[in-house]
Amino acid sequence: MHTSPLKLVTIIAEPVLESRITDELRSLGATGFSVVDGRGEGSRGLHATAVPGVNVRIEVLVPEPVCARIVEHLAATYFTSYAVIAYVSEVAVVRGEKYLNPTKEQR
Amino acid sequence: MHTSPLKLVTIIAEPVLESRITDELRSLGATGFSVVDGRGEGSRGLHATAVPGVNVRIEVLVPEPVCARIVEHLAATYFTSYAVIAYVSEVAVVRGEKYLNPTKEQR
Amino acid sequence: MHTSPLKLVTIIAEPVLESRITDELRSLGATGFSVVDGRGEGSRGLHATAVPGVNVRIEVLVPEPVCARIVEHLAATYFTSYAVIAYVSEVAVVRGEKYLNPTKEQR
Numbered sequence: 001m002h003t004s005p006l007k008l009v010t011i012i013a014e015p016v017l018e019s020r021i022t023d024e025l026r027s028l029g030a031t032g033f034s035v036v037d038g039r040g041e042g043s044r045g046l047h048a049t050a051v052p053g054v055n056v057r058i059e060v061l062v063p064e065p066v067c068a069r070i071v072e073h074l075a076a077t078y079f080t081s082y083a084v085i086a087y088v089s090e091v092a093v094v095r096g097e098k099y100l101n102p103t104k105e106q107r
Numbered sequence: 108m109h110t111s112p113l114k115l116v117t118i119i120a121e122p123v124l125e126s127r128i129t130d131e132l133r134s135l136g137a138t139g140f141s142v143v144d145g146r147g148e149g150s151r152g153l154h155a156t157a158v159p160g161v162n163v164r165i166e167v168l169v170p171e172p173v174c175a176r177i178v179e180h181l182a183a184t185y186f187t188s189y190a191v192i193a194y195v196s197e198v199a200v201v202r203g204e205k206y207l208n209p210t211k212e213q214r
Numbered sequence: 215m216h217t218s219p220l221k222l223v224t225i226i227a228e229p230v231l232e233s234r235i236t237d238e239l240r241s242l243g244a245t246g247f248s249v250v251d252g253r254g255e256g257s258r259g260l261h262a263t264a265v266p267g268v269n270v271r272i273e274v275l276v277p278e279p280v281c282a283r284i285v286e287h288l289a290a291t292y293f294t295s296y297a298v299i300a301y302v303s304e305v306a307v308v309r310g311e312k313y314l315n316p317t318k319e320q321r
Contacts, residue, residue: 147247178216195306
């Protein structure tokens with residue numbers, strides 16, 4: 001199997017944050033992203049600004065340094081005021097080399 | 108990266124089971140859950156009671172002891188009579204400490 | 215916990231490829247699959263033949279040999295001409311033995 005180890009970052013957020021977060025993912029070095037609509041319930045009190053229960057699930061496949069930047073950015077930007085959930089999984093990506101973004105990686 | 112290792116439990120079930128299962132997840136110690144609508148096909152004969160092909164994908168982030176309770180509960184309650192699929196992944200959750208449910212954990 | 219280690223293969227593709235890919239997954243030994251509708255953006259230039267941004271996320275739980283066949287098949291069949299993304303995660307499946315397909319495994 002020709003696969004590369006990469007990080008899958010899953011971000012669950014209010015729909016109103018979708019385009020802002022995906023723009024930021026691009027700026028932080030992601031070469032693409034995927035979004036699915038969902039619903040859910042979280043810890044009490046966290047959804048003060050959201051339509052209760054409606055969310056988007058944003059996923060990006062990124063190398064470790066980009067993952068670290070994304071996680072740091074999300075924690076610093078959203079975790080105080082928004083009901084954002086983010087978690088990282090280890091995955092083996094088929095032909096994963098295309099997820100490297102040389103321009104951004106040089107920074 | 109300020110992350111905590113947690114278990115991501117994914118449950119794929121008939122839509123009619125959604126609220127029953129999410130209520131049970133709460134009782135078993137989950138602090139929240141996320142749901143996405145999907146479709147699919149499983150092993151032949153398993154979908155006797157379901158609208159063929161329509162399902163919900165329920166996800167919860169939980170610490171290990173809650174994961175074990177959920178898995179045990181699902182296997183005991185649904186696996187004989189329902190087309191329920193459940194699997195567990197290891198994930199690193201940003202600010203994962205909020206997924207601990209002190210009240211439930213003391214039980 | 216009565217779980218079995220299996221591979222979760224996630225395939226993100228143009229909707230027009232859904233039934234073709236799921237048929238192929240069956241032929242390659244998968245006993246079922248699950249599909250969710252999504253949207254996204256990928257590397258520039260890859261989406262020439264797709265409705266921009268609309269995709270399907272196809273998931274299969276399979277043992278290692280079936281996973282290897284699926285990954286090989288996808289890479290050989292789709293990666294040159296289509297915007298197909300595929301990645302593999304390690305998961306622990308509750309009562310995972312039902313995902314073994316004895317007929318196909320004997321091949």
